[in-house]
Amino acid sequence: MSVILQATVISKVYTLGRSGEYQALKDVSLTIEQGEFVSVMGPSGSGKSSLLYCVSGMDKVSSGSISFAGLELDQLTEKDLAELRLQKMGFVFQQGNLLRNLSIIDNIVLAAYMGGSLKRADINQRAIELMQKTGILDLKDKDISQVSGGQMQRAAICRALINQPDMLFADEPTGALNLAATSEVMQILTTLNQEGMTIMLVTHDAKVAARSTRVLFMQDGQIVGEFKQGPLTSQADLPEQDGQLEQADLLDQSDQRDQADQPEQADLLPKTGQLDQAGLAQQSVLKARENSLSEWLAEQGF
Ligand code: ADP
Ligand code: MG
Numbered sequence: 093m094s095v096i097l098q099a100t101v102i103s104k105v106y107t108l109g110r111s112g113e114y115q116a117l118k119d120v121s122l123t124i125e126q127g128e129f130v131s132v133m134g135p136s137g138s139g140k141s142s143l144l145y146c147v148s149g150m151d152k153v154s155s156g157s158i159s160f161a162g163l164e165l166d167q168l169t170e171k172d173l174a175e176l177r178l179q180k181m182g183f184v185f186q187q188g189n190l191l192r193n194l195s196i197i198d199n200i201v202l203a204a205y206m207g208g209s210l211k212r213a214d215i216n217q218r219a220i221e222l223m224q225k226t227g228i229l230d231l232k233d234k235d236i237s238q239v240s241g242g243q244m245q246r247a248a249i250c251r252a253l254i255n256q257p258d259m260l261f262a263d264e265p266t267g268a269l270n271l272a273a274t275s276e277v278m279q280i281l282t283t284l285n286q287e288g289m290t291i292m293l294v295t296h297d298a299k300v301a302a303r304s305t306r307v308l309f310m311q312d313g314q315i316v317g318e319f320k321q322g323p324l325t326s327q328a329d330l331p332e333q334d335g336q337l338e339q340a341d342l343l344d345q346s347d348q349r350d351q352a353d354q355p356e357q358a359d360l361l362p363k364t365g366q367l368d369q370a371g372l373a374q375q376s377v378l379k380a381r382e383n384s385l386s387e388w389l390a391e392q393g394f
Contacts, residue, residue, distance in 0.1 A: 096259055096290050097124040099147050102156030104139070104313075116142040118313040119156070124259075124292060129285040129323075131301035132294045133394065134310030140294040141263050143310065147292070148181055148261045149173050161258055178207055182252030184262040188244040190236045196247045197223070197232040204254045215254065222250040226280050242273025249280055259290040266300055278303050282324055298389060302382040309392045319388045321381055324374070 104117035116139045124130055132140045145151040147158055149165045158165045161180060165173060177183075190199045197219055204215040223229040226246040231239055239247070245265055252260055262281070266274040274297070282303045285291050293304065301307050303324050309317035 093125040093127065095123055096126045096161060097147055097292075098122070098159045099143075100157050100159075102146055102153045102158065104142050104146055104151070105154040116313055117146060117153070120313070120315055121156075122147065122308070122315065124290065126258075126290055127285075127288055128306060129281075129291045129304040130293070131304040131307045132292065132310060133296060133298075133301055133307055133389065135394065136296075138310040139313040140310055142313075144261055144263050144292060144294055148183070149177055150183075178203065179209075179255050180258045182249075182255070182257040182260040184245070184248050184252050184260065184265045186264040186267040188236070188241075188248040190244060190247060190251070192236060195233050195235060196228065196239065199236065199247060200250045200254055203251055207255050219250065219254060222253055223247075226250055227276070240273065242269050242276055245269060245273070245277050246280065249277070249284075253284075259292065260284065262291065262293040264294055264296070266295065266297065274300065286323070298382050298386045299378075302378055302385050307385060307388075309389070309394065311392075317388075317392050319385060321385065324377065324381070 099120060099122040101119045101121055102117055103115060103119055106114045106116055108114055120139075120143060122143075132143060134140055142151070146153045147160075149158070149160070149168075153166075160176070163176065165176075168176065190196075191202070194202070197216075200219045200222065201212075201215050204210055204218070205212070210218075220229065220232070223232055226249060228239075228243050228246045228250070231243055231247075236244060236247070248265075249260075260281075265281075266277050269277060278300055281291060281293070285303075285305075291304070293300070295301050302321075305321065305323050307319040307321070308315050309319070
């Protein structure tokens, strides 16, 4: 594995009006390897967004250094830094930040047109593939006021991916979504990571962080804890000791499966794939991971 992002003893001091300064990051060091899916958790105001914005070059650090894909960010001109962000980094925010009065597809392709290195036909083709992959192809010509929050976030993910970045940064991407939409968006991010995309994501939701390979816990401008849980696989990494916890879930679902075997009941069941074996296995693995992570977070005082 090779390092994609390295932050070395970075600090971030915000200058406030009359009241002086506030140090949001205090000598934070962080290394992210290619292919990792890192979640950042911690109380509100602990510096999670500041960390994400600083390591991605969206904001300047007050001291320390950051290298991304072998480039020292503080040695780049503003123009080269903007180009690096546009071409090599994808961003997803809590609110989609899509442009009103533009269709979904136009929002997605805009960043690639700005990039200027690809043919328009290729960009459009790529946008269509991304929309297909995230399940929003039928919405491509809709205005963003006509789609749900979850659909908007899926479009925001397509936009973030249009230039084929090396890494995706997401600040509370599910913060404004309901449970179902959260799960859809997270399934997309999980698949992307399983295909090799490096992801750094800020969240306060253990259900969301349960999908990442490593969780950092921040407090008062510092990373104070780290929880490694490895890649999410669909089965076989169910911890033995959590067997009891899972039994209840699996029982529920095996009930559904029994019903599905009876033809007269089968049609009454939702056809959303809950009965699919791999999906079931992944759900129970996720539940076990969420439980272990929640325990760890409780130990951190979260
Ligand atoms: P989190 O994302 O964990 O909620 P932030 O990184 O947004 O935390 O903020 C960390 C601290 O820095 C907070 O106390 C916040 O008020 C302060 N802060 C964030 N952005 C600014 C800013 N632009 N100017 C001044 N203070 C800021
Ligand atoms: Mg924040």
